[in-house]
Every structure is written in structure tokens, then in C-alpha cells.
Amino acid sequence: MINVLEIQAPTVEWMPLLPLLLVFGGAVVGVLFEAFAPRSTRYVLQTGLSILVLLGAGAAVLFQMADLEPQTIAMGLLSHDGPTLIFWSLLILFSLGGVALFAERGVGDGQSAFASSASAVPGSPLEREAVRLRREHTEVFPLLLFSLLGMMLFASANDLITLFVALEVMSLPLYLLSAMARRRRLLSQEAGLKYFLLGSLASGFFLYGIAMLYGYSGGLTLTDVAAAIDAGADNYWLLLLGLVLLAVGLLFKMGAVPFHSWVPDVYMGAPTPVTGFMAIATKTAAIAALMRVFYVGLGGASWDWQPLLAVIAIVSMILGAVVGLSQNDLKRLLAYSAITHAGFLLVGIVGAVEPGEGVTVSSVGAVAFYLLTYGVATLGAFGLLLTVRRSGGEANGIVAWRGLGKTNPVVAAVMTLFFLSFAGIPLTAGFVGKLAVFSSAFQGGFGWLVLVAVILSVVAAFFYLKIVVAMWFQDAEDDSDTVVVTPSLWTWTVVLVGVLATIVLGLLPGGMIELMNNFSEFIR
């Protein structure tokens, strides 16, 4: 029998938790809006609420950055240190972009990219009725906030069980969102289901890995695991098994080969704003967790996981680049591009260069910078995908983009900028990102991996150029019905931020790299 009086009240550090609480509170209020606010006001309420909450959380993170005391909070469940804040700020930034794309109603007859009634059978009378009434799902905004909450937890969890809970919190809303496209609903539902099934499988592996690590170390926090490795605990095979299984779960979320099979289908089926958000935010959260688990918890076993991640980096880069070459659909192509980028990011992770004497570019700083450059370009590119349309919705085939340089030079030029950044062409932010991850990998003793990565980035450049060629060097088909719709301010903002960030971070990246480098030390 537990004596109630003997349970000590947990100490909770409210101020460090403020960003999480704001996001969580915003999401809950959003749900209440859905229940009580009149349908006609919900769009305004939800977008306003989401933006406010995100700005508030962002401001809170910035304040914490100014005055950071690294510590573990919430009874050792979460870490509140430099990397946590860096990844939180990235996640909040990307979510702002995500909300803006979710809120875009200017391109498809004044309606959002989401189904009018996601639960109705496609083509059924119920759906037609919902479309006629111009209903829309404004639940997408609280769903995004819930997902963000999971991601932020995921990026800061110091405890394996918390990590698992965070994984589920961030994934479940994404499964739903993926299935909610207005056009081509069957494809979207298939994507959602596929993501859900494979995601559950990966979660299973992840949980099993946690069990193994518990068996090895007898504890659940990363500190316990690290201590067990340092002490040279018996049953090393339990550690190895746990390490591999945990990696499966994390690499699945990252979309690295061989756990990538969901990526192209989900990217293609999901509504474009969701794809944009998911593409970058999920990846950021997964990488943040991956680095924390491997550097802090499993740092003592780095000889065992570095070769593993190096191999996965190489196969991800190869498969993404080579299969991407044969894609004719822009969303699929961006999906394979995401797989390639997962590989490049892993190159940065493998080196495991910790900040310290003589280290000017640490692994965490480099990877965070890369994510920033990749994120702004990704959100911008998906924003532009919304605007180029044909009668049946978005025109995602490469054929439809032919001759765009002549008919709409602005959109073509901006898209070209984003693709050059993806390809890592100098003077764009993408180049500096690659330079940073390569530098840290080289310093970590992986010069050969840098050489491989560099060669593969040429192959990857080829498939980005395919679109550039289509836009600038080819003429539109005679019967092409591609039109460029002028979107509302939402999308323009995202695109504009993407353009500015891509140029500025390409030309003057010094301060940003330095900043991220200063916040790259994990608390142990």
C-alpha cells in the first residue's frame, strides 16, 4: 500500500517549460474553438491563435537563449540545454511556415488544400454536400500544434519513455493530416494509412530498443545508459541490439534508407502544405533526438554506431539521387530529394564533433544550420507548388512546368533559386549548409565520407537541374493548361522569407553558424 502522504510533490520548472506549455495550451484552446465557436469564425480564430501561440513560444525560446542555464528539468525527463533551444526555435520557425501554408485559401477557388469532409467516403453524397456548403476542416491547426508539441518534446527528451511518448504525440496528428487532401482523396487516404502502418511498425522497433537498453543499463534516462557504457556493463549485445532498434525508429522518421519506403507515397498523397510541414519539421525533430540519444546516451559506444550511420548515409544519398533521377512528378522528386538530404545530414552527424577547444564548427551546429537552410527552401518550394495549377488541382508533373521561365519568370526564378540551394550551388544557403556538415565530418575523421558525399551531390544536382531545364530551356506543350495562380499573402510570406533566407544565409552565414555553434553543447 502506498501512503499518499509520502509521495513528494514533483518539482516543475515552469519557466523553461513555457514554450511547451504555450504550444500545448494553444492546441487545447484550438480544440475548444472547434467545439464551441461558430463555423464561420473558426478559420480566423484558428489561424490567429496558432500564429500568436507560435510567436509567443518563439519569443519565450529567444528569451531563454539570452540567459541559458543548462539543466535537466521535469524530474530529469527533459533536458534544457543549447541544442534543445536551437532545435525548438527551428521547429517553431518551420511551424510558422506550416501554419501559413495550411491557411492558404487563395489558390483553389477560395478553399484550403484540405478535404471538406475528411470522414466522408470519396465521391459519396455526403462529400458532395460538404463541398456544396463549402465546409472546411479547421482542426488542422490544432493538429499541427499537437504535432509540434510532440516534436519539441522529442527534441529535448532525456528519458527513453518520454522519447517514445513524444514520438507518438508528434506522429498521430501527421497520420491524420496526411489523409486529408481535397483532391485525389483516395491517394491521400492511402498515404495516410501507409504512413500509419509503417510508422506503428517503426514505433514498435523503437519500443523494443528501449526495452533492450533498459535491460542493459537498468535505467531509462540517457545518463543511466551512458553511465552503464562507461562502467563497461555486461551483456554488450543487449546494448548493440538496443542501439540498432532505436536507430531504426529514428531513421524511419528521418526518412533514411532502408526505412524510406513511405516517403515518396506520403509526400505525394498528402496535401501539399502538410507535405511541406512534415518534410522539414519531422526531420528536424528526428535528427535532434537522434543526436541527443547517440551523442549523450550512446556516446561511449560511438565506435559501434559511427560505421553504421556512415553506411546508411551513403546508401541514402545514392538511392535518393539515383531513383530521384527517374521521377516525373515534382512532389515525388522532392521526396527523393528529402531522402538524399537525410543522407547528407547523416554525414554531418557521423563525425560527432563536440564543441570545445579549436572546434569552430561542431556537428550539432553544422546540422542545425543545414536544417535551417533546407527548411526555408523546402517550405518555399512547397508553397510554390501550390500556385502552379491546372484544371484538376496542382500541376505537379514536370511536363506542366515546361516553359514557365517564359510565361512566369518570377515563379520560375524563385523555384530555380530554391533548387540551386537544394543542389548546394555556391552563393545559396544550401551550399554553406553542405560546407558546414562536410567541415564537421572532416574534423571528426571522416574525410573519405566527405569525398563520397561530394561525388553524390553532383548526381543529386542533376535531378534538380531537370526542372531548371524544363522551366528555362523547354517550351510549354501546345495543349498545356498550366496556370500560375496568385496566392494570398500567406504563401507569399513563406516564399519571400525562403528567398531572403536563402540569399542572406548564402552570402553572410558567419553569425548564424557561430550562434548555433555556441548552443551546441549537450547537458550530460
Add this chain to the structure above:
Amino acid sequence: MLLTVLALLPIVGALVVVLLKGEIAKLVGMGVALSTLVLGVVAVALTISGQALSVSVPWIRPIGAYYALDMTTMDAVLVLLTVILVPVVMLAEWRVGESVTARGTTGGFFSLALLMQGLALFVFLAGDLLLFYLAFEATLIPVYFLIGRYGGDGRSRAAMKFLLYSLAGGLVLLVGVVGLYAVAAGEGQASLLIGDLGALDLNNTTGHLLFLAVFFAFAVKAPLVGLHTWLPDTAQAATPGTSTLLVGILDKIGTFGIIKICLVIFPESMQWAAPVVLVWAVVSMIYGALMAFQSTNLLRLVSYTSISHFGFMVFGIFALTTQSLTGSIFYMLNHGFSTAALFLMVGFLVARRGSADIHAFGGVQRVAPVLAGFLLISGLSALSLPGMATFVSEFLVMAGSWQRYPVHTAVITLGMVLAAVYVLRMYKITMTGPVTEQVSTHVNRDLSLREKAAVFPLLVLLLVLGFVPKPALEFIDESSTGFLSVAGVQDPTPQLKEGGR
């Protein structure tokens, strides 16, 4: 400051020109190019008079990159080449946008040419390895569009091939840059200034490997045989003005980089690799000459002559004597003029006939004597006739390398003979003999005033530098002595008294 303005002026000009339309765009573009020419000459004059124009400001602190520009003697030579060739090409391509195959306007062409010029100037002036690399890679973008939008048949493929080859070279260079950063950071002094990197001790395996990475990029750019296949395809598909800019200016970055980067940072590795590279360069030279001899496409032919000449330049650099290095640097300058003249003249010819097939011509000198004359002089400069500037530089290379590498030098002489054969064969087939019916219908006008004005200055420069090379050579000699002393290489003691200049 002056150097920043010099390099930025064409880039800003490019942005302005792209916003303008029609004749005004062309005039503004030409105005910018001429202003750059004036500014470039002023900067070079100031350098000769001993003024230091360098700037150095920290740029990306964590990586140790600086915004550093300076102008040494060799830089000045290439800056001159760059500022002279761009207005010449603009004049020659004054109507490029009116051709049926062009996808852009003439203004667009000028804009891209200016953009390329500005970036090339940054390459030649950079005192920091990352800045050098950035500008080096960025030049690919304007050239890619120049080929892809203004070329003829197969341009899309050629543009892609060009880009992928250059990108492969460039990104391997990036490995070198990153590696040098890692070595420098490991020594506790993360700085990418070329001078600082030169102070690192790289006489070890890491150093040799990094050298190979850097050298590879330059061997693609100044194409050595095996890495050259992009060049003939590009020259065939691109408009002659583009080829001129590409071969005349951008490919010089290869030889320039070997001297400015490899020789300064990796002197030991240069000597370590010299035996192989020298043979490679000689093979390149002979191969280029033989391919030029059997080419039936005039544009391909000209590009093969350049491969041959680049082999010559690389040979002179790796021979590592003051004379041969001076010869190579001087060759960069006058090969730029010579190949520009040849490309543009062949371009005028091909534009009239509508075909680049060598057998589509015959007896042109009867219908267009001035054109034939200009082509002959350009051709003679390519075969290094005494009296032409190219002769002086080839002679210097051979004189300098003879003592160390007599066998190589003997084989190179064979290359010079082959040069005479391919140029004269080309002239004979196209210009002499009876006038064919096709030629008389298509080649119905001689060189226009504009075309003459474009090529004439090049031929004058070639002749002047050929007859009075001494001032230029003294200027360059200073530079090559400097490079060799930085590299710590001694000239072989002469067995005979030096002579022949």
C-alpha cells in the same frame, strides 16, 4: 576598395541590363563592359606602380574565411585578359539574340556575360580559398545559361555535360577546401587565406591527397586529356562568343589555380606529382593536336587546338623553372587573345554558311578576302609563328624545361609541327581552291565593320606582344620568381649562357 568595385561593377551592371529591353540594354551592357575595361586597366597600372590595393575583412569567422582581394602580377595579367575579352565578345555577338535558335535576347546574353566577367574577376583577385571557390563555382551558372539559351543543336545536352563535369571538378575542390580547413583548424589557426594555408606543413599523405583533390578540379577546367570531353561538345553547341568566354577566360582558372593555389599551398606535392603530370600534359598536347587535325567540325577543331595549348601551359608550370613558368603565364594571356580571335572568326564564317562542316567550305578567300586574311592571322597565332606573342611564350616554356626534361621537350616540338599542319589544313580546305556553289550563295558578304572592329584589336595585341614582349615579360618574370621562391624551388644551373629572349 577599387578591386571590390572592379569586380562588382559588371555584376551590378548585369542586374541592370537584365531589367532593360532592346537596344538600350545592349548599349548599357557595352557601356558597363567598357567602364570595367577602363577600371581594370587603372587597377593594373596602379599595381605596376607599386600601390597595394588589397582588402581583407573577416567574413565567416567559424570557418576562418575572409573577404580578401589582392592583385599580384599574375592576377593583373588575367584581369587584363578578362576586361579586354568581354567587350570584344559583346561586339562580335551584337546580334546573337536575333538568331532563330536563340531563346533569349541579346541583352540577356550581355547580362550573363557581365555576370560571368564579375565572377571571374573575383576568382582572379581572391586572396581567400573559400572566396576563390565560391566565385569559381558560381561562374558555372551564367555559362550554363549562355550555352543552354544561345547555342545551336544539342545545346541542352552540352550545357548539362559542361555543368556536370565542372561541378564534379568543383565539388572535389570543395573536399580540398574542407580538408585544408580541417588541417588548419587542427593546428589551432582556422584561416582560409591562401597565404596562411601556404604556411601549413603539408608534406605528408594528407597533403598529397588534398593536392590531388584540388588539382583534379583544375585539370577539368584547363582540360587535360581524359577530362576534356565536355569541351568539344560545348564548343560545337554553344555560340562562338560563349566559347570564347569559356576557353579564353574561364578555362584559364585551371592553370591560374594550379599556380596560385597548388604551387603556393602544396609545393612539395607539386614536385611529387610532376613526373606523372608532365607526361599527362605532353600526351594532352599531342592528342589535342591530332584530334584537331582530324576534326571536320570547325568549332570542334578550334576547341581541340585549345586542349593542345592547355597541355603546353600545364607542362610549363610543372617544369618548375622561372622561364617556363613565365612562359606559361604569358601564354595564358596570349592564348586568350589567340583563341578568341580564332573562335570569333570561325564563328563569323559559320554564321554565313550556316554549317560548321569543314567540307562545306572552299575558296572563301575569293569571295571574302578580308575574312580570309583575318582568319589566316588568327590561325598563324594559334600555330605560334615567330612574331606572334604565342611564339614567345611557347619558346620560353621549351627553353625553360629543356634542361630538366629534354625528352619531353623534344616530343613537344612535334606538337608544334602538328599545330602548323592542322591550322594550314583548315585554311587550305576552307579558304583556297575553287569557289563552290554553296559558298558563293551563302558567303555573300565580307567582314562588316563591326566584325572587323571586334577582332582587329586582338590581332594587334598578338602582334605587339609578339614583337615587343620585353616589358610584359619583365613584369611577369617578377611574379614567377616570387612563386618559385615561395615554393622553395631552385632553377637548374644553366650549362649555357641564357639567351634567346
